[in-house]
């Protein structure tokens with residue numbers, strides 16, 4: 104058995120990807136991409152790591168971190184124009200990965216703000232809506248949320264019950280409820296998706312830009328979460344909420360469910376990268392621990408069973424990053440399609456949660472406290488593998504791509 108004295112050093116820990124990099128990941132990225140990664144890592148090291156256990160325990164979203172994120176250009180990072188940073192999709196992915204190495208809840212903030220709320224306005228909004236909201240949102244001066252999911256409509260948003268009814272004179276009146284909406288209690292603006300036609304008519308679904316101080320808007324944080332505790336998820340109620348005609352997202356691209364789905368593509372893309380950060384952090388934590396923890400006079404990392412687990416984790420993390428990179432380069436080249444995003448979201452979320460759970464197990468009893476990150480990551484990843492399309496939804500998207508047959512419903516849609 105190898106002992107501490109005979110242990111061979113692993114690959115250089117000075118690389119961007121650190122000891123897990125068994126496949127030359129570092130060499131796949133430009134100097135600028137690595138610089139972005141290290142800048143976000145420095146933010147995580149300075150502002151998130153020292154505080155995350157407390158925020159998680161006390162269920163606090165640290166609002167004070169928003170200006171720091173804005174300063175680094177993380178809000179609407181891969182959007183261009185109207186004050187947005189205009190960075191590449193790969194850079195955005197690397198940033199998501201670093202943030203989620205800190206905590207999924209903090210990455211989720213950046214994702215809801217940039218990939219969902221800002222991208223809805225950026226993709227589908229009028230010039231006035233863009234000018235009114237995007238510069239302030241990129242600067243962190245205005246917070247956005249994205250209201251699609253409802254108490255009875257999660258995987259099947261076409262069944263939403265929230266309605267928007269056109270009034271004589273052109274105003275819209277919205278009624279309904281949204282659930283699991285990130286940041287709604289903090290938000291200045293909500294993108295609300297509502298049915299303007301007959302119930303179940305997917306093409307009747309439209310998006311509205313709703314200032315949250317509009318009478319009839321109410322948001323309430325969902326209490327007692329065992330996941331994403333350093334983040335806020337909310338119920339929203341809309342009671343006779345009246346909006347002017349120009350509050351609708353006017354672009355043709357926002358007619359029907361493809362409007363919100365095109366934003367979900369952005370958020371799902373960030374998850375492909377983000378979850379690998381949580382997996383990598385879990386791996387690094389347990390690699391360090393198993394090198395220091397002696398049992399039977401030997402570091403845990405000297406046991407074959409431990410090495411097998413570490414090797415399996417490292418394989419999946421390397422494969423996960425390579426998949427994210429393939430998807431990211433395709434996105435930057437304009438060749439990405441939603442099926443590819445489903446491949447990444449399904450695979451990387453599924454592997455990340457396995458890695459975080461395995462890492463917790465390897466930490467033994469010590470792994471159940473907030474002194475170590477893996478169980479916190481695993482609990483967070485319960486949410487991540489559920490939101491933006493569950494494992495089942497993405498499996499069936501791939502099944503449809505492979506067979507040409509939709510199997511989302513018993514009737515074969």
Ligand code: TGC
Pocket residue numbers: 211215219249250251252257258259260261283284285286305306359360361362364365367368441490491492493496500509511516
């Ligand atoms: P179908 O109803 O037939 O299609 C409707 C229209 O949408 C188009 N489409 C897409 N467009 C762009 N990107 C995609 N990924 C798209 N997927 C579908 C489709 O072409 C069609 O267009 P058109 O022009 O014909 O009207 O839908 P489908 O059969 O394609 O999809 C079924 C299914 C189950 C895959 C879909 O409904 C689905 O993805 N469901 C999961 C929804 C989901 O992810 N919900 C969770 C959202 S997370 C959330 O709301 C919380 S926000 C996060 C936070 O606040 O923290």
